[in-house]
Amino acid sequence: MPDFTVTDDILSKIANQFKISEETVKLLRDFYMTIATAMKRQYLAHVIRTMEDRLREITGNAMFRIICSPVAESGKNINMASAHYYRGRYFAIFYHPSTDEKQLRIMLAHELGHLFLIEFLNSKQENEYTEKTKIEPISTILGIFTIFDKNEFYHNKTAPFKHNSPEAILQDFSLLRNRADNKFNIS
16 A cells, blocks of 8 residues: 655655745645644544535524534543434534544444434424434434445545555646646546
């Protein structure tokens, strides 16, 4: 598997290829790393973003959000998650920050299953699901579908988008310069 670490050699190649000072490229890399570090905690972000978009339509609230938030580190409930739904406004999922990342994805998917049932099914059926409705087995099944989908995505569907080397990434971005000549960017 290729090493995609942005080494000093790669930084130098970027600077030379795009005619930008190495100092600027290093500053940009360091800034990006602050984003990348925070990105690690964005579990199931694709699912959450898609659910938020749909729930904005269903609830009529253009600001509807799904929030995943760690509880205090001193909390005792490791490997547990809980959620609270503020109907039509936001859905908050709480988890212990020391929870194993793989297990955390499972718990978040399960909690999203609750939200799916409460809002999506209520918008399609006459049943009135609420936060208090006993829907544990069904929300677990929806969580299972979420994890199956993510596994399929990461294991099989992303292969066509992967680059084989750092130079291949730089080459594809170099093609963006073709737009000035009215050429399509084809990698």
